[in-house]
Amino acid sequence: MFESFDAILLARIQFAFTIAFHIVFPAFTIGLASYLAVLLGLWLKTGRGVYLRLFDFWKTIFALSFGMGVVSGIVMSYQFGTNWSAFSDKAGPVIGPLMGYEVLTAFFLEAGFLGIMLFGREKVGRGLHFVATLMVAFGTLLSATWILAVNSWMQTPQGFAINEVGQFVPVDWWAVIFSPSFPYRLIHMVLAAFLTTALVVGAVAAWHKLRGRDWPEVHTMFTMAMGMILVVAPLQIFMGDLHGLNTLEHQPVKVMAMEGHFESHPNGAPLILFGFPDREAQTVHWSVEIPKLSSLILKHDLNAPLDGLDTVPRDLQPPVEIVFWSFRIMVALGFAMLGLGLWSLAAFLRGRLHDSRNLHRYALAMGPAGFVAVLAGWITTEVGRQPWTVYGHMLTADSASPISAAAVGASLVAFIIVYFAIFGTGVVYILRLMARLPEVDEDDLTDGPLRSAGITPGPARKESHHGH
Amino acid sequence: MDIDLPTVWAGIIAFAVLAYVVMDGFDLGIGILFPLFPEKEDRDVMMNSVAPVWDGNETWLVMGGGGLLAVFPLAYATILPALYAPLTVMLLALVFRGVAFEYRWRSDTGSRRWDVAFFGGSAVATFAQGIALGALVQGIAIEDRAYAGGWWDWLTPFSIATGLALLAGYALLGACWLVLKTEGGLHAAARKLAMRAGLATLAGMGVVSLWTPFLNPGYLDRWFGWPTIGFSLVVPLLVAGAAYGLWRGLTRGPDWLPFLAALGLFVLGFAGVGISFYPWIVPFALTIEEAAAPEESLVFLLWGSVVLLPMILGYTAYAYWVFRGKLRHGEGYH
Numbered sequence: 122m123f124e125s126f127d128a129i130l131l132a133r134i135q136f137a138f139t140i141a142f143h144i145v146f147p148a149f150t151i152g153l154a155s156y157l158a159v160l161l162g163l164w165l166k167t168g169r170g171v172y173l174r175l176f177d178f179w180k181t182i183f184a185l186s187f188g189m190g191v192v193s194g195i196v197m198s199y200q201f202g203t204n205w206s207a208f209s210d211k212a213g214p215v216i217g218p219l220m221g222y223e224v225l226t227a228f229f230l231e232a233g234f235l236g237i238m239l240f241g242r243e244k245v246g247r248g249l250h251f252v253a254t255l256m257v258a259f260g261t262l263l264s265a266t267w268i269l270a271v272n273s274w275m276q277t278p279q280g281f282a283i284n285e286v287g288q289f290v291p292v293d294w295w296a297v298i299f300s301p302s303f304p305y306r307l308i309h310m311v312l313a314a315f316l317t318t319a320l321v322v323g324a325v326a327a328w329h330k331l332r333g334r335d336w337p338e339v340h341t342m343f344t345m346a347m348g349m350i351l352v353v354a355p356l357q358i359f360m361g362d363l364h365g366l367n368t369l370e371h372q373p374v375k376v377m378a379m380e381g382h383f384e385s386h387p388n389g390a391p392l393i394l395f396g397f398p399d400r401e402a403q404t405v406h407w408s409v410e411i412p413k414l415s416s417l418i419l420k421h422d423l424n425a426p427l428d429g430l431d432t433v434p435r436d437l438q439p440p441v442e443i444v445f446w447s448f449r450i451m452v453a454l455g456f457a458m459l460g461l462g463l464w465s466l467a468a469f470l471r472g473r474l475h476d477s478r479n480l481h482r483y484a485l486a487m488g489p490a491g492f493v494a495v496l497a498g499w500i501t502t503e504v505g506r507q508p509w510t511v512y513g514h515m516l517t518a519d520s521a522s523p524i525s526a527a528a529v530g531a532s533l534v535a536f537i538i539v540y541f542a543i544f545g546t547g548v549v550y551i552l553r554l555m556a557r558l559p560e561v562d563e564d565d566l567t568d569g570p571l572r573s574a575g576i577t578p579g580p581a582r583k584e585s586h587h588g589h
Numbered sequence: 590m591d592i593d594l595p596t597v598w599a600g601i602i603a604f605a606v607l608a609y610v611v612m613d614g615f616d617l618g619i620g621i622l623f624p625l626f627p628e629k630e631d632r633d634v635m636m637n638s639v640a641p642v643w644d645g646n647e648t649w650l651v652m653g654g655g656g657l658l659a660v661f662p663l664a665y666a667t668i669l670p671a672l673y674a675p676l677t678v679m680l681l682a683l684v685f686r687g688v689a690f691e692y693r694w695r696s697d698t699g700s701r702r703w704d705v706a707f708f709g710g711s712a713v714a715t716f717a718q719g720i721a722l723g724a725l726v727q728g729i730a731i732e733d734r735a736y737a738g739g740w741w742d743w744l745t746p747f748s749i750a751t752g753l754a755l756l757a758g759y760a761l762l763g764a765c766w767l768v769l770k771t772e773g774g775l776h777a778a779a780r781k782l783a784m785r786a787g788l789a790t791l792a793g794m795g796v797v798s799l800w801t802p803f804l805n806p807g808y809l810d811r812w813f814g815w816p817t818i819g820f821s822l823v824v825p826l827l828v829a830g831a832a833y834g835l836w837r838g839l840t841r842g843p844d845w846l847p848f849l850a851a852l853g854l855f856v857l858g859f860a861g862v863g864i865s866f867y868p869w870i871v872p873f874a875l876t877i878e879e880a881a882a883p884e885e886s887l888v889f890l891l892w893g894s895v896v897l898l899p900m901i902l903g904y905t906a907y908a909y910w911v912f913r914g915k916l917r918h919g920e921g922y923h
């Protein structure tokens with residue numbers, strides 16, 4: 122049934138599909154692990170029960186998402202061999218050890234301390250439990266660091282030689298790990314993860330607020346999330362700009378595709394806001410442009426010349442249509458997040474952070490925005506570097522396994538069915554957990570200050586157990 | 590200093606695979622035994638006895654696969670396509686059982702469904718791993734640094750036999766883990782099961798061991814030629830010793846003895862495979878030397894492994910220590 126398809130195309134779809142599912146979970150758990158560590162730290166420091174209740178509330182959600190991240194991640198570590206064996210043979214000596222370090226430093230650390238973090242508070246005591254929580258958070262960040270070093274090397278490779286059998290051989294590990302795009306990609310991705318988590322936390326708080334559940338936990342969540350967004354969204358936009366300038370230097374063709382610049386502009390390129398790129402015709406239909414702005418953003422000079430895709434042979438151009446749109450989606454969402462942060466600030470200054478319903482509605486609507494922006498960002502990055510796997514050195518077409526289209530197609534269908542069923546169910550369970558209210562476990566608490574402040578969780582709390 | 594890096598690395602990878610087999614082996618075994626314990630309370634205890642450690646156990650699988658990519662990229666690039674179907678099935682099965690750990694507690698009505706997913710996922714993943722082992726032992730076709738066989742080559746009577754043997758073996762590990770971790774009725778049932786699974790495992794090991802030398806004259810030579818024939822005489826004796834330990838532990842001995850004896854059986858079986866393979870990494874097609882990554886890669890990762898693996902073993906042991914002792918009904922982590 123798959124004879125008419127090309128095995129490489131199917132393998133690409135399979136990789137894109139499985140990794141797009143995988144990244145959704147780390148994007149959330151990287152931020153959530155740090156958030157949990159902060160909550161626990163605040164509880165240990167202040168003794169206020171809100172923090173512990175929030176910790177317990179998000180801990181279960183973390184456990185679920187982490188589990189999904191792990192199982193989808195294990196699939197990834199075998200995909201390179203099953204579908205991209207030529208790539209594995211050639212690039213394995215460079216990227217393999219980096220992923221090896223990811224396992225040794227990050228995955229074992231997370232897995233080793235996860236059990237204690239989730240189930241061991243009574244067994245090991247508060248101090249060690251806090252250490253375990255910190256280790257898990259640290260592990261997620263380390264994991265992102267190594268895997269992004271791998272990806273960045275594939276985007277902007279350096280520090281290697283090619284041996285007699287055509288393998289990439291590491292010459293300078295420092296150069297391999299710190300490839301030119303790595304610092305930018307790492308910071309941009311980690312900020313993205315923090316934003317994604319803050320948006321989710323904020324949306325959960327907003328949802329409870331809109332249903333009239335004005336508990337201290339909900340207040341705390343909302344304030345923390347909006348504060349985080351206010352600080353991180355502008356940083357992210359700033360980093361995104363720097364990341365783009367770095368890409369212009371090392372992968373100019375990708376930027377041409379993002380900008381939709383088919384033509385070269387010797388004196389000042391316009392910024393195309395919207396339009397419909399058409400690779401056949403090598404033009405952008407119905408484009409809405411601001412003259413010279415692109416040169417200003419990318420070169421900081423209104424009249425700077427910018428090359429277009431007309432300088433690149435057709436078969437080395439990435440799929441412009443996809444990159445053009447995914448980039449705009451990411452940027453638009455970035456500004457929408459900035460808007461949320463600023464609105465919250467304004468509401469806070471007027472003392473209305475906790476009772477502006479429109480703000481809460483907006484925060485709720487922005488809940489999934491982080492995930493969408495992360496996926497859009499990765500699609501820009503990965504589709505924009507086509508047709509290469511190792512940029513400038515190894516073509517995607519030369520990377521695949523000698524596997525028949527039938528085999529790749531059959532496994533692709535299996536992945537699609539299983540992933541949607543399994544992870545779809547998981548998302549439903551997570552949403553249900555989010556709809557509860559943090560539970561009060563009387564034994565657990567040292568809740569003095571809060572109670573004496575007169576906010577006594579009354580009968581309405583019972584309603585929470587039924588959720589929606 | 591002159592050390593044979595590829596061989597050192599073959600040893601480390603072999604260790605990672607063995608660690609995976611015994612550690613994930615017992616928690617997959619728990620899943621395989623699930624249908625034999627229909628009571629929800631029993632299942633809760635079984636699940637909880639592995640919930641805090643299963644993720645760490647499974648990380649050894651990533652270490653085995655990722656390590657292979659790093660230090661034997663050519664082996665990774667030929668073995669994985671050769672085992673395309675069984676590995677894909679294994680990965681999907683691991684998805685089912687992995688999420689069941691959490692999902693099971695998230696719905697009252699669906700909890701049965703996730704029990705089935707846990708059992709099915711564990712059994713299918715085990716069977717697929719056994720098939721993968723069998724397919725590797727019987728050899729895979731390599732030409733021009735690439736897999737050169739068909740995509741059904743892995744399916745033979747021999748690989749099915751290894752699949753079944755591994756099912757018995759993991760069930761044994763799982764049952765012995767339960768003997769170690771539980772009390773009362775569950776404990777008594779686990780002892781009985783362990784006895785049966787032990788017999789099945791020994792039978793499986795016997796069949797596979799007698800079959801292997803006839804797959805390829807190379808194995809015959811290895812097992813009946815000089816000086817390796819020494820091993821052929823010692824290994825069965827040690828197996829008999831472990832089997833005695835198992836029997837003794839299950840009838841009269843302390844609760845830790847059966848688990849230790851079962852581990853012993855696995856180590857011996859694994860050593861047998863190792864003896865058959867060395868110096869090949871893909872039998873009779875690719876040697877450890879040929880498959881090895883350039884020295885720069887081997888050295889770079891070796892430093893990290895020498896420092897980090899002992900630390901990993903240390904905190905893993907600590908995690909097991911924290912959750913030591915017997916679990917009672919109703920005592921859970923959830």
Ligand code: HDD
Nearest residue numbers: 306309310313358361362365368452455494495498499502
């Ligand atoms: C919450 C998520 C998020 C948000 C709001 C933004 N990004 Fe982003 N972006 C990512 C999440 C992300 C990402 C998922 O982290 C990517 C994919 C790969 C990478 O390096 O980061 C990415 C890639 C990426 C790239 C591609 C770099 C390359 O492939 O070489 C550029 C140029 C930008 N971003 C620029 C921006 C700009 C100018 C933004 C401002 C509005 C922005 N991003 C907002």
Ligand code: HEM
Nearest residue numbers: 133136137140141144268271272499500503504507510517
């Ligand atoms: C985690 C978020 C990521 C997402 C959402 C993502 C998305 C994608 C997409 C959409 C493609 C298909 C491109 C095309 O065929 O036009 C792709 C290909 C690929 N990506 Fe990524 N990617 C991610 C991260 C990574 C990382 C971290 C690595 C390396 C370790 C990586 C390695 C690859 C490889 C090897 C391919 C297949 C070959 C190719 O088509 O270039 N990706 N990815």
Ligand code: HEM
Nearest residue numbers: 146147150187190191194195197198228261264265268648
């Ligand atoms: C930018 C892309 C990626 C990031 C940021 C990332 C990050 C993470 C993180 C933080 C985890 C821990 C589990 C969780 O929090 O959900 C994880 C799990 C995992 N990831 Fe990814 N990952 C990425 C892409 C990949 C790729 C391309 C691979 C394949 C080589 C991979 C392999 C794995 C594996 C095997 C696990 C399970 C580890 C365990 O057992 O704990 N990841 N990833």
